[in-house]
Amino acid sequence: MDTSANIARFYSVCRDVSTSVHSSTDVKEVLDLVVKLVTEAINAKGSLLRILNLETDKLELSAAYGLSERYLSKGHVSTHRVITELCMQNKVIIIEDVQADPRVQYPREAREEGIRMMLDAPLFLGDNVVGIVRIFFTEQRKFSDEELNFLVSIAEQCACAIDKARLIEKHKSMYDNLALQTEKLSALGRMAAGIAHEINNPLGGILLYSTNLFKKAPKEGPFRDGLEIIIQETMRCKTIIQDLLEFSREKEPEKTFANINNIIEKTLSMLENEFRLHHIRVEKLLSSEMPDILIDVNQMHQVFVNLLLNAVEAIQDQGTISIRSEIDPAQRCVRVETADTGRGIPPENISKVFEPFFTTKAKGTGLGLSVSYRIVWNHQGDIKVSSQPGQGARFTIEIPLLQNAPSKETKGQPHGTR
Ligand SMILES: Nc1ncnc2c1ncn2[C@@H]1O[C@H](COP(=O)(O)OP(=O)(O)O)[C@@H](O)[C@H]1O
Numbered sequence: 115m116d117t118s119a120n121i122a123r124f125y126s127v128c129r130d131v132s133t134s135v136h137s138s139t140d141v142k143e144v145l146d147l148v149v150k151l152v153t154e155a156i157n158a159k160g161s162l163l164r165i166l167n168l169e170t171d172k173l174e175l176s177a178a179y180g181l182s183e184r185y186l187s188k189g190h191v192s193t194h195r196v197i198t199e200l201c202m203q204n205k206v207i208i209i210e211d212v213q214a215d216p217r218v219q220y221p222r223e224a225r226e227e228g229i230r231m232m233l234d235a236p237l238f239l240g241d242n243v244v245g246i247v248r249i250f251f252t253e254q255r256k257f258s259d260e261e262l263n264f265l266v267s268i269a270e271q272c273a274c275a276i277d278k279a280r281l282i283e284k285h286k287s288m289y290d291n292l293a294l295q296t297e298k299l300s301a302l303g304r305m306a307a308g309i310a311h312e313i314n315n316p317l318g319g320i321l322l323y324s325t326n327l328f329k330k331a332p333k334e335g336p337f338r339d340g341l342e343i344i345i346q347e348t349m350r351c352k353t354i355i356q357d358l359l360e361f362s363r364e365k366e367p368e369k370t371f372a373n374i375n376n377i378i379e380k381t382l383s384m385l386e387n388e389f390r391l392h393h394i395r396v397e398k399l400l401s402s403e404m405p406d407i408l409i410d411v412n413q414m415h416q417v418f419v420n421l422l423l424n425a426v427e428a429i430q431d432q433g434t435i436s437i438r439s440e441i442d443p444a445q446r447c448v449r450v451e452t453a454d455t456g457r458g459i460p461p462e463n464i465s466k467v468f469e470p471f472f473t474t475k476a477k478g479t480g481l482g483l484s485v486s487y488r489i490v491w492n493h494q495g496d497i498k499v500s501s502q503p504g505q506g507a508r509f510t511i512e513i514p515l516l517q518n519a520p521s522k523e524t525k526g527q528p529h530g531t532r
């Protein structure tokens with residue numbers, strides 16, 4: 115066949131492979147097509163494609179054409195031998211005489227298969243070899259530049275297909291994880307709600323009777339002290355139960371147009387005593403141009419209480435809490451940031467702080483931030499954390515100026531490290 119006919123044929127194969135790479139999500143389908151088309155286009159006996167398994171470091175057979183089952187069943191090819199050379203040369207390697215070349219791992223089987231000559235083209239992703247295309251010939255022959263260029267270009271397309279498949283696989287496993295997480299959390303929420311309801315009533319009884327007994331107990335003595343401890347601990351249980359109920363309540367926010375600055379002011383004045391008690395200075399920087407936005411006032415209030423109490427607890431004694439609000443016209447959102455000079459969050463915990471029940475406090479419930487997360491999420495907003503250990507933590511909340519109706523209600527937690 116003349117050169118121009120060859121070029122036309124190579125071009126048509128390249129185009130078919132390229133279409134398949136871009137339209138198919140099944141990498142096996144693409145690679146099967148490649149080995150068939152390449153074998154036919156270059157008049158070879160057959161060809162195969164091996165992909166590097168990153169875990170086992172073996173070149174595993176992924177597609178083959180024109181070769182017998184017996185020959186293909188030889189197993190893995192030594193990665194080291196092939197890849198080192200391909201990396202060094204960064205081009206197609208021609209093994210002229212299969213019987214005499216030390217790189218050939220199975221010369222006897224090759225002879226039985228009628229193979230005289232082989233050609234390896236590396237599949238590169240960046241600087242790394244991720245696999246090879248190996249083409250087999252029954253006779254020794256020469257290769258034109260067009261043929262070699264054609265093979266390099268096909269190898270590039272295969273590398274793209276592998277890259278795309280890995281990306282799809284990665285995303286798929288991310289989404290699978292997320293679905294599992296959401297499922298677990300919603301089951302957890304239902305369970306928590308059930309338990310909380312069951313425990314709430316007896317706790318009320320304990321509290322009622324112990325308070326009555328406390329009132330009647332002699333002013334001095336262990337009886338009264340014991341009752342005081344019972345009352346305190348029961349109150350603590352009630353708080354935990356309240357948090358649990360809040361966490362598990364799948365309640366639509368009751369949104370009205372309100373000013374987020376007013377909610378911040380109200381929260382700050384409510385916690386004034388806490389700040390004074392712990393010698394905490396509060397820096398407030400609230401935007402004077404804050405518009406009213408659609409929010410559930412009580413829920414947002416709860417979010418700020420959670421964030422500010424966490425900040426107080428992180429500072430313990432003496433420090434600064436700053437809170438600022440602003441509108442971001444570019445992002446079309448309202449942003450509120452709280453920052454403290456407390457102990458900060460170690461890097462290994464930063465991805466866990468929004469998880470329900472994650473706490474580093476002896477008396478914590480680990481629910482404050484997960485409740486806050488859900489509330490912000492139900493306002494179609496986002497909440498993020500950043501922290502340098504020893505230098506405090508910063509929480510950023512963004513609520514869109516305009517929310518889509520109906521509100522985006524999530525049953526579980528949103529994904530990602532926040
Ligand atoms: N401002 C902060 N500084 C340091 N750590 C924080 C801060 N806010 C939250 N955390 C960490 O996140 C964890 C979870 O917080 P939260 O959900 O409110 O539960 P709790 O306060 O009951 O522990 C806390 O135990 C703490 O380790």
Ligand SMILES: [Mg+2]
Pocket residue numbers: 420423424481482483
């Ligand atoms: Mg908390």
